[in-house]
Amino acid sequence: MKNTDDNNQSSYKLKLTLKGQATRARIIEAAADLMAEQGIGRTSMEDVQRQAKVGASQLYHYFDDKKELVRAVIAHQAEAIFEAQQPYLGKLDSFEALQAWRNLIIEIQSGRQFKNGCSIDSLVGEIAESEEEVRSELVSCFAQWEGEISRGLHDMHARGVLRSDADPDGLALALLTALQGGLLLSRLRREVAPLATGLDAALGYIRSFAAN
Amino acid sequence: MKNTDDNNQSSYKLKLTLKGQATRARIIEAAADLMAEQGIGRTSMEDVQRQAKVGASQLYHYFDDKKELVRAVIAHQAEAIFEAQQPYLGKLDSFEALQAWRNLIIEIQSGRQFKNGCSIDSLVGEIAESEEEVRSELVSCFAQWEGEISRGLHDMHARGVLRSDADPDGLALALLTALQGGLLLSRLRREVAPLATGLDAALGYIRSFAAN
Numbered sequence: 212m213k214n215t216d217d218n219n220q221s222s223y224k225l226k227l228t229l230k231g232q233a234t235r236a237r238i239i240e241a242a243a244d245l246m247a248e249q250g251i252g253r254t255s256m257e258d259v260q261r262q263a264k265v266g267a268s269q270l271y272h273y274f275d276d277k278k279e280l281v282r283a284v285i286a287h288q289a290e291a292i293f294e295a296q297q298p299y300l301g302k303l304d305s306f307e308a309l310q311a312w313r314n315l316i317i318e319i320q321s322g323r324q325f326k327n328g329c330s331i332d333s334l335v336g337e338i339a340e341s342e343e344e345v346r347s348e349l350v351s352c353f354a355q356w357e358g359e360i361s362r363g364l365h366d367m368h369a370r371g372v373l374r375s376d377a378d379p380d381g382l383a384l385a386l387l388t389a390l391q392g393g394l395l396l397s398r399l400r401r402e403v404a405p406l407a408t409g410l411d412a413a414l415g416y417i418r419s420f421a422a423n
Numbered sequence: 424m425k426n427t428d429d430n431n432q433s434s435y436k437l438k439l440t441l442k443g444q445a446t447r448a449r450i451i452e453a454a455a456d457l458m459a460e461q462g463i464g465r466t467s468m469e470d471v472q473r474q475a476k477v478g479a480s481q482l483y484h485y486f487d488d489k490k491e492l493v494r495a496v497i498a499h500q501a502e503a504i505f506e507a508q509q510p511y512l513g514k515l516d517s518f519e520a521l522q523a524w525r526n527l528i529i530e531i532q533s534g535r536q537f538k539n540g541c542s543i544d545s546l547v548g549e550i551a552e553s554e555e556e557v558r559s560e561l562v563s564c565f566a567q568w569e570g571e572i573s574r575g576l577h578d579m580h581a582r583g584v585l586r587s588d589a590d591p592d593g594l595a596l597a598l599l600t601a602l603q604g605g606l607l608l609s610r611l612r613r614e615v616a617p618l619a620t621g622l623d624a625a626l627g628y629i630r631s632f633a634a635n
Contacts, residue, residue, distance in 0.1 A: 252464015350612055381620050388621030389597070392604025400562055408593050409600030416628040 235273045238263045243284045251281060282348045289352035293359075295319055300356075303363030305372065306418060313410045320394065321403055357387050364417070377420035389413035447485045450475045455496045463493060494560045501564040505571075507531055512568075515575030517584065518630060525622045532606065533615055569599050576629070589632035601625035 227235065241263035245254045256277055260270050274280040293300060299312035361383035367373045373382075389409040396405030439447065453475035457466045468489055472482050486492040505512060511524035573595035579585045585594075601621040608617030 250462075250464045252462045346611065353608065353611065382624070384617055384620045385601070385624030388604035388608055388617050389601055389624070390604065391607050392600035392602065392621070395603050395607060396565065396600055399558065399565065405596055405600050408596045409604070412594070412597030412601070412628045413624060415631070416624045419627070419631050 231273075234265065234269060238265060238270060238273060238280070239283050239287050242280050243287055246281070246284055256280070278345060281345050285345070285348045285352060289355070292356070300359045301362060303360055304366040304370075305363075306414075306421070308363065309414055309417065313414060316390070316410070317403060317407055320397060320406060353387070357383055360386055371422055373417075373420045374422050377417075382417050382420070385416065386410075386413045443485075446477065446481060450477060450482060450485060450492070451495050451499050454492050455499055458493070458496055468492070490557060493557050497557070497560045497564060501567070504568070508571075512571045513574060515572055516578040516582075517575075518626075518633070520575065521626055521629065525626060528602070528622070529615060529619055532609060532618060565599070569595055572598055583634050585629075585632045586634050589629075594629050594632070597628065598622075598625045 238259060242254065242259045245258055245262055256267075256270060259280065260267060263270070274283065296312065296315065299308060299315060303309050303312055361380055364373065364377075364379035364383050368375075368377055368379045373379065389412060390406075393406035393409035396409075397403060450471060454466065454471045457470055457474055468479075468482060471492065472479060475482070486495065508524065508527065511520060511527060515521050515524055573592055576585065576589075576591035576595050580587075580589055580591045585591065601624060602618075605618035605621035608621075609615060
């Protein structure tokens with residue numbers, strides 16, 4: 212099992228040649244596509260080999276087993292999500308910024324017609340209870356996401372934009388919850404309403420703590 | 424493929440002997456347990472046979488294929504969810520009733536330590552895009568759920584408990600969205616906070632439309 216905490220992962224990555232990095236990235240992307248399309252359970256290592264056009268020895272050179280590949284896919288999806296939400300994420304420190312971020316998310320998801328999309332959340336349902344490592348990878352991705360939202364709300368709180376009785380951490384968690392539920396239902400229904408309505412309600416609730 | 428719209432399904436059910444009904448129920452329950460535990464993708468018809476202690480000919484007598492079994496599992500889970508939410512669901516027509524329903528949900532999910540639980544939502548992530556029939560089964564389960572919530576809010580609106588500018592349908596969808604996102608994150612983190620915080624924010628938002 213390769214070491215997978217952040218530092219070791221990047222030092223491991225550094226050791227790879229550029230060609231090796233490209234191959235590893237191609238494998239992850241192929242796996243991410245397949246898992247988003249047909250589910251983790253139905254995606255075999257052989258499927259990934261075929262899709263990424265690599266041999267078994269190459270595939271197992273980079274990933275000891277499917278579990279390790281799933282973790283890499285989750286990290287990759289999380290990175291893609293954070294990248295897509297730039298430049299807003301981390302600067303959600305005004306009602307205008309929150310609204311602009313909400314609009315960006317709706318735009319991204321509508322552009323994808325609610326298919327696949329930011330799939331770390333859509334992977335949650337598939338994580339069997341025994342897969343503790345995969346679960347903790349997902350937990351930490353969501354914690355990072357929540358932290359980015361929370362930071363801006365704390366800032367608004369400190370600046371007095373939000374009333375002193377507002378709980379920035381609670382509001383951040385509520386917003387993330389609405390976002391995840393909205394993504395889930397929008398993806399299921401293939402329409403924007405759940406995502407838009409859920410986010411608007413959470414933002415409306417946050418706005419109800421505006422200082423004046 | 425057996426006919427599966429509501430009327431035909433119940434007439435089909437009527438044709439089964441009591442013993443046949445028991446066998447069918449046992450198969451569904453075994454499949455539901457397995458799919459909740461290890462995911463749909465990883466659950467084979469052979470697994471279900473073994474768990475339900477039935478032969479292949481019996482299994483395929485009741486369900487032509489795995490897809491049909493999955494649909495039956497979804498319908499079964501939806502029924503269990505609605506039953507568990509009685510006596511509140513369908514009578515969510517006051518702030519007190521909404522709060523009591525919220526408490527019941529938290530209690531049910533905490534009792535399950537956020538494992539498995541009401542699993543129709545946890546199945547969403549696994550529905551591959553090609554499985555249109557399974558998707559539409561899930562869509563209709565959620566629509567029914569949303570309808571039950573919406574009914575009470577419409578009642579509160581009509582009675583003037585909610586202000587005239589409140590949108591009962593939008594509020595119901597926002598509440599369902601918060602509930603689903605909360606279930607997803609609470610299940611992932613194995614703690615009550617996301618579910619409780621998400622529901623409380625949605626209820627707080629609904630309360631912000633209180634008439635006085």
